Amino acid sequence: MLANLSYYTLRELLKNYSFPLALIDLDGIDYNFEFFSTRVNTYSKKIRIATKSIRVPYIIKYIYEKNPSIISGLMCYRIREAQYLFNQGFNNIFIAYPEVNKNDLNILIKMIKSGCNVSITADLLEHFNILNKLGKENNCVINVVLELDGSLKITNSVNLGVRRSSIQSISDLKNRLSFIRNMKNINLYGVMLYEAQIAGVADNLPNDITKHIKRKIKQISIEKVKDFRNDCLEVIYDQGFKPEIINGGGSGSVDTTIKEECITEITIGSGFLCSHLFSYYNNLELIPSIFYAIEIVRKSDENFVTCMGGGYIASGSYGKEKQPEIFLPKGITYTNIEGFGEVQTPFKILDKKLDLNLGDPIILRHAKAGELAEHFNKYLVFKDNKIISETETYRGLGLSFL
Numbered sequence: 125m126l127a128n129l130s131y132y133t134l135r136e137l138l139k140n141y142s143f144p145l146a147l148i149d150l151d152g153i154d155y156n157f158e159f160f161s162t163r164v165n166t167y168s169k170k171i172r173i174a175t176k177s178i179r180v181p182y183i184i185k186y187i188y189e190k191n192p193s194i195i196s197g198l199m200c201y202r203i204r205e206a207q208y209l210f211n212q213g214f215n216n217i218f219i220a221y222p223e224v225n226k227n228d229l230n231i232l233i234k235m236i237k238s239g240c241n242v243s244i245t246a247d248l249l250e251h252f253n254i255l256n257k258l259g260k261e262n263n264c265v266i267n268v269v270l271e272l273d274g275s276l277k278i279t280n281s282v283n284l285g286v287r288r289s290s291i292q293s294i295s296d297l298k299n300r301l302s303f304i305r306n307m308k309n310i311n312l313y314g315v316m317l318y319e320a321q322i323a324g325v326a327d328n329l330p331n332d333i334t335k336h337i338k339r340k341i342k343q344i345s346i347e348k349v350k351d352f353r354n355d356c357l358e359v360i361y362d363q364g365f366k367p368e369i370i371n372g373g374g375s376g377s378v379d380t381t382i383k384e385e386c387i388t389e390i391t392i393g394s395g396f397l398c399s400h401l402f403s404y405y406n407n408l409e410l411i412p413s414i415f416y417a418i419e420i421v422r423k424s425d426e427n428f429v430t431c432m433g434g435g436y437i438a439s440g441s442y443g444k445e446k447q448p449e450i451f452l453p454k455g456i457t458y459t460n461i462e463g464f465g466e467v468q469t470p471f472k473i474l475d476k477k478l479d480l481n482l483g484d485p486i487i488l489r490h491a492k493a494g495e496l497a498e499h500f501n502k503y504l505v506f507k508d509n510k511i512i513s514e515t516e517t518y519r520g521l522g523l524s525f526l
């Protein structure tokens with residue numbers, strides 16, 4: 125397992141490479157896959173692979189092929205991405221974010237006409253109108269996944285969670301269903317509710333003084349989400365709709381989402397790679413399997429080494445946890461004044477016994493699994509503690525979807 129290698133062993137393995145360098149470990153992915161598959165098997169659910177958290181076709185395929193019988197398909201983030209993966213042989217693709225651009229929607233039609241089992245998220249009446257009109261013009265039926273709001277509303281103006289779906293009450297739902305019923309060119313294929321304030325919030329971030337509040341919010345949310353999902357599904361079934369997929373959760377909520385009887389599949393992406401935020405969840409025991417290495421190019425004095433590059437900060441609200449984390453060697457720290465820089469990142473040497481020289485790598489972990497792929501054309505693939513190949517990211521293939 126790459127995560128168990130010593131700094132000096134890894135340094136030796138990387139000595140003939142140029143930096144920066146992204147590393148991915150198949151043994152770690154195997155371990156993490158087993159972690160999730162044991163859970164979904166216990167509850168007879170399926171896994172939908174979140175491609176946004178991977179963005180490397182070889183790795184998506186690797187995970188898919190580990191056990192196709194427990195994978196329901198892919199959760200893509202763009203139509204153009206879905207088209208690319210369909211052309212690579214994937215079917216059963218769910219695009220989990222609404223799209224409204226005509227050019228992109230025409231690609232969706234092309235995919236449907238080519239026999240792809242593809243569905244797309246919608247929640248606004250406008251979304252349904254656009255899709256139904258498009259289906260009518262092209263003489264086909266578009267599979268739609270209705271997204272329910274999964275956020276936690278404390279008051280009308282305080283909303284803890286993501287602002288995505290407009291379906292926030294049973295009456296919102298009934299309103300959409302009354303329109304969908306009369307739309308001949310869309311089919312209610314599925315229902316999704318993503319509980320971001322549970323799945324996307326780590327429990328034990330270092331020095332997080334708000335962690336007790338976060339845990340409380342999670343606790344309250346788990347029950348509320350469950351009730352809302354069940355109440356909505358009762359209405360949907362009562363009205364005679366028969367959605368094939370009921371999608372929920374993410375890597376961070378596996379233990380709670382999976383216990384909901386109504387769920388048919390849970391989305392997992394980041395957990396397979398275990399970017400550093402996923403090391404701070406109470407219910408996850410994962411192996412870090414994605415890293416990047418930058419090289420030491422200067423030493424401003426005996427207490428510091430400075431590397432070229434390194435500053436890949438994760439998206440989302442500002443916070444220290446969005447910075448990379450130092451993986452190896454142990455015994456160095458970044459500086460608060462400079463952090464992880466655009467072209468230079470200094471590290472303070474705390475362990476004076478460390479043998480660090482010009483050209484040596486420093487191994488870091490990105491906070492989020494998919495975003496690293498936007499910085500690299502290739503990932504170096506490890507298996508049995510050896511480098512076995514290099515594989516291209518979307519970026520390396522000239523693909524950019526966001």
Ligand SMILES: Cc1ncc(COP(=O)(O)O)c(C=O)c1O
Nearest residue numbers: 174177318374375391392393394
């Ligand atoms: C709709 C949806 N489902 C699931 C997830 C969880 O993905 P992951 O397992 O990579 O955290 C996300 C992440 O943002 C999402 O947007």
